[in-house]
Amino acid sequence: MRFEALLVKKEAKQIHLIKQLIIAGGKMNIRDVRELLGLSKKSTDHYIDELIEAFKHFGDRCQITYDGAEVTFAKAHDFSLEEAERSFYLSSSKYQILMYLLEEQEINPVRLTQELKISESSLSRKIKDLNKILNEFGLRIWQGKMIGEESRIRYFYFQLLWYLGQGYEQSSPREVHVIESLQRGLNLDFMSEAKKRILLWLRVTKKTNHSTCSSI
Template sequence: MEVFDLLERVERRQALIIQQLIARQEQFDLPTLAAQLQLDRSTLRTDLTAIKQVFQQLDDKITLQFDSNQVRLVSTGQISVATIYYQYLQHAVKYQLLLYLLQHSGTSKTHLARHFALSVSTLNRRIHELNDLLTEYDIQIKNGRLVGFESQIRYFYLHLF
């Protein structure tokens, strides 16, 4: 399982944008970046705005500057790429769900849906996606709890953290 597997499609796309910006380490032409990522320019601008908000939570160690034609990362302190990705991971619903299941022995789907402000059907989709990922650890989410051998569950959480 990869960390990116726990991110939603939009979050993965934003991480890909960040990767492109870090790789170039210079000013990027917005139309060129949109073409490389096969994105509409308005989608790219929306993602850049969201990335800028994520960066604001990192104590201004990195900022994103962009206008209608150019985008640029500006590092104002020491920050690792892992720290940036962890910021995304912390807010990912699938990651939060796994943390919740670690801290609580079991709960109902209705309670989980309310806790994460999701519909039950969306929660079911996320659980299904997680169960696909958890197959390699021989564990699964069932009836609001992780099911499997305790050693496998511990190994999974060790791997996750």
């Protein structure tokens, strides 16, 4: 799956800029940035301003500054590019639509457009884009629902959430009991990563158990 397809063009360009800033040693001339992005000065300034705003929640761990001539990127040793990329994916509208479907089973256009602050026509376009991604898994969104075999829906969400490091936070006592029972039943001692994978699969299975439809 090409996870970058979850991003809009602007977000993809911003991630590309961050990568190039790192390669360039943390500093780039604005002319080089404009050439890299293929944008006018006004649009480039707007992209950079939005990027600076998007990174504010990282605090001192990661900072982007722009003085009109140079763009500078500085980060703490414990800050990774993967963390920056993940923040873009988790805040993207397409990801939010997928998570809404996982939680609610069916899209309520009025409610979802209000939550995402987008128009219904924009929502329709994003769903159309998502269907191109979902086609790889034999799935599609149709009339507000995820259509496809239950096993395929589970596999898709598992892959998505595992890639983004989501969905296997602290286990509940019941979940711990289930995993321990599996270990005893199989006479195995699961490694930490295996336990996370099992936990994520259990949670995805629980959420998709009553939310699927047959293919049409």
